[in-house]
Amino acid sequence: MEALSLPKSWNVDQILDDLDQHGFTVIDHAYPADYVQQLIKECTENLNRFRDAAIQNGVISKIRSDHILWINEDLEIAQHHIHTLQQLSQIFNAAFYLGIKEVEAHFACYNAGEFYALHRDNPQGKNGRMISTVYYLHDEWQDDWGGKLHLLDKNNVWHILEPKPNRIALFQSDLLHEVLEAKHQRLSITAWLRSDSHIL
Ligand SMILES: O=C(O)CCC(=O)C(=O)O
Numbered sequence: 001m002e003a004l005s006l007p008k009s010w011n012v013d014q015i016l017d018d019l020d021q022h023g024f025t026v027i028d029h030a031y032p033a034d035y036v037q038q039l040i041k042e043c044t045e046n047l048n049r050f051r052d053a054a055i056q057n058g059v060i061s062k063i064r065s066d067h068i069l070w071i072n073e074d075l076e077i078a079q080h081h082i083h084t085l086q087q088l089s090q091i092f093n094a095a096f097y098l099g100i101k102e103v104e105a106h107f108a109c110y111n112a113g114e115f116y117a118l119h120r121d122n123p124q125g126k127n128g129r130m131i132s133t134v135y136y137l138h139d140e141w142q143d144d145w146g147g148k149l150h151l152l153d154k155n156n157v158w159h160i161l162e163p164k165p166n167r168i169a170l171f172q173s174d175l176l177h178e179v180l181e182a183k184h185q186r187l188s189i190t191a192w193l194r195s196d197s198h199i200l
């Protein structure tokens, strides 16, 4: 197995314990400042390539109004994040037998007024998404800027998670959640740890 190289700030025992007890966790100060700056640059330089997330395969959905860009090999900086999540997946597989095989991810941009209504990323196990992760990469987020993530944990307790810069929210993909309307531009990478192989 490849040597594990998770950032020092990731407390694996805490992550596993939170997931086990509550079905979600939060990783703060996820990456070093220089990497964060490179990622913000890569994201903002590519904003003109983002597409309306509500339109998929020609079908228009009313539950979300954000814009996304799927991450392929050409987005080299974001690939490091995906690689780190692949390392974490191996730990999840060993601890929880999740059978995660791959990570799919997109950048997301919520401009002021945009939201994502209540949903599950994997309702009734209909797809291979096991774990959802959201990394927040805007460089500032104030309390009254909206855009909070509401999440119902596995014990049916609601949580309000602030999209703080350099934070990762990580949760079981079958949990109910929503993104409240953002009042400022909100930038993130959503990544799913999947037990199947998904062709983008
Ligand atoms: O950006 C977030 O906080 C959550 C995004 C989300 O729920 C999704 O992309 O499925």
Ligand SMILES: [Fe+2]
Binding pocket: 119, 120, 121, 132, 177
């Ligand atoms: Fe979601």
